[in-house]
Amino acid sequence: MTGFESDAADAEWRPVARTRTYELVIDRVEEQIVSGSLEVGDRLPAERDLAKMLGVSRAAVREAFRALEAQGVLRMNVGTGPDSGTTVAALPSEALTRLLRLHVALANFPVADVVRARIMLERESARHAATRARPDDLARLGELLDEMDSPDCDRARFNDLDTEFHVGIAEAGGNRLVADMTIAIRESMRRPLLAAFDDRGDDWYPIAEELRHDHRAIHQALRDGDADAAEKLTESHIRASYRHGWAQELP
Amino acid sequence: MTGFESDAADAEWRPVARTRTYELVIDRVEEQIVSGSLEVGDRLPAERDLAKMLGVSRAAVREAFRALEAQGVLRMNVGTGPDSGTTVAALPSEALTRLLRLHVALANFPVADVVRARIMLERESARHAATRARPDDLARLGELLDEMDSPDCDRARFNDLDTEFHVGIAEAGGNRLVADMTIAIRESMRRPLLAAFDDRGDDWYPIAEELRHDHRAIHQALRDGDADAAEKLTESHIRASYRHGWAQELP
Numbered sequence: 079m080t081g082f083e084s085d086a087a088d089a090e091w092r093p094v095a096r097t098r099t100y101e102l103v104i105d106r107v108e109e110q111i112v113s114g115s116l117e118v119g120d121r122l123p124a125e126r127d128l129a130k131m132l133g134v135s136r137a138a139v140r141e142a143f144r145a146l147e148a149q150g151v152l153r154m155n156v157g158t159g160p161d162s163g164t165t166v167a168a169l170p171s172e173a174l175t176r177l178l179r180l181h182v183a184l185a186n187f188p189v190a191d192v193v194r195a196r197i198m199l200e201r202e203s204a205r206h207a208a209t210r211a212r213p214d215d216l217a218r219l220g221e222l223l224d225e226m227d228s229p230d231c232d233r234a235r236f237n238d239l240d241t242e243f244h245v246g247i248a249e250a251g252g253n254r255l256v257a258d259m260t261i262a263i264r265e266s267m268r269r270p271l272l273a274a275f276d277d278r279g280d281d282w283y284p285i286a287e288e289l290r291h292d293h294r295a296i297h298q299a300l301r302d303g304d305a306d307a308a309e310k311l312t313e314s315h316i317r318a319s320y321r322h323g324w325a326q327e328l329p
Numbered sequence: 330m331t332g333f334e335s336d337a338a339d340a341e342w343r344p345v346a347r348t349r350t351y352e353l354v355i356d357r358v359e360e361q362i363v364s365g366s367l368e369v370g371d372r373l374p375a376e377r378d379l380a381k382m383l384g385v386s387r388a389a390v391r392e393a394f395r396a397l398e399a400q401g402v403l404r405m406n407v408g409t410g411p412d413s414g415t416t417v418a419a420l421p422s423e424a425l426t427r428l429l430r431l432h433v434a435l436a437n438f439p440v441a442d443v444v445r446a447r448i449m450l451e452r453e454s455a456r457h458a459a460t461r462a463r464p465d466d467l468a469r470l471g472e473l474l475d476e477m478d479s480p481d482c483d484r485a486r487f488n489d490l491d492t493e494f495h496v497g498i499a500e501a502g503g504n505r506l507v508a509d510m511t512i513a514i515r516e517s518m519r520r521p522l523l524a525a526f527d528d529r530g531d532d533w534y535p536i537a538e539e540l541r542h543d544h545r546a547i548h549q550a551l552r553d554g555d556a557d558a559a560e561k562l563t564e565s566h567i568r569a570s571y572r573h574g575w576a577q578e579l580p
Contacts, residue, residue, distance in 0.1 A: 104399055108427065112434050114520065141395050148355055148396035151431060169435040176359065177428045180402060182506070183363050184420040191504045194453075198507065202449045253442045255433070256449065259510060269364065 099134050103142035106132060111166065122152070122164040149173055171258045178262030189270065190329055192263060193320050197313050199260040200244060204296065204312040206251030208305040215250040216301055219243060223293050233282055237272045241265060243293060247300070274323030285322045292318065350385050354393035357383060362402070362417065373403070373415045400424055422509045429513030440521065441580055443514060444571050448564050450511040451495060455547065455563040457502030459556040466501040467552055470494060474544050484533055488523045492516060494544060498551070525574030536573045543569065
């Protein structure tokens, strides 16, 4: 405009980054957590101080805090007591399960890939559960199977109990990280499995009978503390359930 | 205060729910996604309309949208074109990796549990990679190993290349869901592994030599298309790396 034409010709016009300021604030907070500088229970600087340190608006800091609170990463308490202010929270397992379920719903993974991931995780959980499940874990799993034997158990209820049975084994395995991943994947299968079984019409009855039989065999292997059997039975059961639901072998 | 004493005595004083309004809005949106009513690319109602339908303030809807945008679940575009408004985004893999990494950093899982999850995932990835890796995947993995042989490769760089090698195998395996989980777990180990190796002082040199040797053997098994060998070598390599880093066998 005022004689800078030659500079303007040299200027590099890079596209404006689409990342929003509050997302950059989120990145900074996460970096501190992953590097270990911020640990569970640590308090973050006040909004106005952090805004000044990062050179951003208070609104951007507030939005970042809200987004991280919604994910269970931060806890925001009002007031002036020792718990007031914004602290790092112990991200609940549920947050991971939620995101993984959303991820499976949105990412449109091929069902066969999800089933393969399920086999891998549940084999591992079954192995652990065979040696670590306590008597009350085993009793609770048995009650779920009894309920699945009831004549009033329709396929929606059957599917819920089936999910609970598999989740229960993952919990009994004692590796929280493996259990969290197993639960997320199994829960992401709840709806597609139910839809698949709804499509099977009356063929569902003999299928359900076979699934019940598989569950009893897995339960027995866990009671016997037989890790190899529990692992093998779990794999063949998941393969069978895929075959019945999708009318083809797992490729 | 004004003659309601008897009612007050009967009243149940439940604690005020801590869930914020915008978190309830997030729940509603996620329900629609998990149930399949909202799919990738679908447009959400305008802020003011959704606020009315849910009986909440526009600010609560806006905060929920921002939080979901930060997670990669929604995309918010301004303007009036066909892409304007708030649409459901294909949650990027990176969002899952990020959350899983945070989860591992915050949840304080025992390292042994994380290493066991890693073994499970990488065995599976190695199996797949042995049959599915393309020549350029194998060439790229080989380049990483060459770089790790260089005398200027210090332990931080070694650790980065090591991470890249394992991530590369997961990518080459072709099961995106398994790869995403593998990457997240391997990346969450980057810092603790580096810290462990820093603590080993000059003992690190023979350890690095052994790790290099393991990597070459795994790479060869992948080139040979030998899934069983790739799986076994991967497990023994991860166990050795735990033993060297933490000076004990994986319990």
